[in-house]
Amino acid sequence: DLCKGINGLEKIVLREARGCSAEVYLYGGHVTSWKNDHGEELLFVSNKAIFKPPKAIRGGIPICFPQFSNFGPLEQHGFARNKFWSIDTDPPPFPTNSTSKAFVDLILKPSDEDSKIWPHSYEFRLRVALGPGGDLMLTSRIRNTNTDGKPFSFTFAYHTYFSVSDISEVRVEGLETLDYLDNLKERERFTEQGDAITFESEVDKIYLSTPTKIAILDHEKKRTFVLRKDGLPDAVVWNPWDRKAKAMADFGDDEYKHMLCVEAAAIEKPITLKPGEEWKGRLELSAVPSSYCSGQ
Numbered sequence: 626d627l628c629k630g631i632n633g634l635e636k637i638v639l640r641e642a643r644g645c646s647a648e649v650y651l652y653g654g655h656v657t658s659w660k661n662d663h664g665e666e667l668l669f670v671s672n673k674a675i676f677k678p679p680k681a682i683r684g685g686i687p688i689c690f691p692q693f694s695n696f697g698p699l700e701q702h703g704f705a706r707n708k709f710w711s712i713d714t715d716p717p718p719f720p721t722n723s724t725s726k727a728f729v730d731l732i733l734k735p736s737d738e739d740s741k742i743w744p745h746s747y748e749f750r751l752r753v754a755l756g757p758g759g760d761l762m763l764t765s766r767i768r769n770t771n772t773d774g775k776p777f778s779f780t781f782a783y784h785t786y787f788s789v790s791d792i793s794e795v796r797v798e799g800l801e802t803l804d805y806l807d808n809l810k811e812r813e814r815f816t817e818q819g820d821a822i823t824f825e826s827e828v829d830k831i832y833l834s835t836p837t838k839i840a841i842l843d844h845e846k847k848r849t850f851v852l853r854k855d856g857l858p859d860a861v862v863w864n865p866w867d868r869k870a871k872a873m874a875d876f877g878d879d880e881y882k883h884m885l886c887v888e889a890a891a892i893e894k895p896i897t898l899k900p901g902e903e904w905k906g907r908l909e910l911s912a913v914p915s916s917y918c919s920g921q
């Protein structure tokens with residue numbers, strides 16, 4: 626259903642048979658809630674998030690497009706998360722295998738104003754869907770609709786904030802032995818040692834050419850988030866820790882203890898589309914009891 630959210634900003638609420646739900650604001654095409662069948666909130670949104678354009682909502686799943694971070698001349702993380710999207714009433718047939726009934730199609734196209742910042746025509750279609758088992762599925766389809774024959778390139782991320790009980794008891798599996806760029810060391814390239822990644826200080830790493838599946842184990846909740854991605858070779862892992870947390874006005878000083886960003890992304894190799902070409906980037910999130918996933 627379409628309804629009014631915080632500060633009167635419009636949002637769509639998706640519900641499925643077992644009681645799972647999700648919410649996405651038209652502002653930013655921004656998912657701000659994903660709940661399991663017990664009504665537990667699985668995403669993190671800061672208590673100090675500012676639901677007021679042009680500030681991006683702090684938490685949920687910000688869409689970073691057409692630029693991740695400052696990998697380019699645009700504002701941090703591009704502008705898709707700072708724009709008002711529309712409901713796509715006439716989506717082209719969606720080649721998906723999901724039998725999901727609870728979904729919404731959103732669309733973002735540039736205004737004349739936007740074209741001054743990024744001189745390209747595009748259609749960005751985002752489908753947010755709840756799968757039969759309560760999985761959350763995001764599919765982005767971005768098409769170059771330039772009529773001047775010009776290709777364009779972009780970088781992209783689903784900047785997902787997961788809710789965790791205690792960051793010091795969280796492990797990430799699937800990124801061992803991979804190369805990463807360390808954002809805290811001038812983006813120097815390193816190779817991840819050891820096994821699962823654990824957290825005891827600020828982390829801001831861009832893992833390159835990562836596997837389709839990444840697991841985030843929350844020890845206390847005995848819950849594992851499984852992130853499956855397609856068309857998104859990289860993965861960013863970020864926790865601001867205490868110092869950076871204090872420096873963000875829209876983030877509580879202690880909130881770093883209860884969140885972790887693991888972001889399916891395309892960063893190292895920007896995506897280039899010729900006019901008429903379309904790129905698809907899929908993210909599927911599930912939350913399963915840890916006993917099921919540990920060691921797999």
Ligand code: TA6
Pocket residue numbers: 681694701702784808829861863886888
């Ligand atoms: O994804 C990690 C990151 O690039 C960090 O460097 C930090 O800047 C974070 O994104 C949040 O960015 P934002 O613009 O949303 O404050």
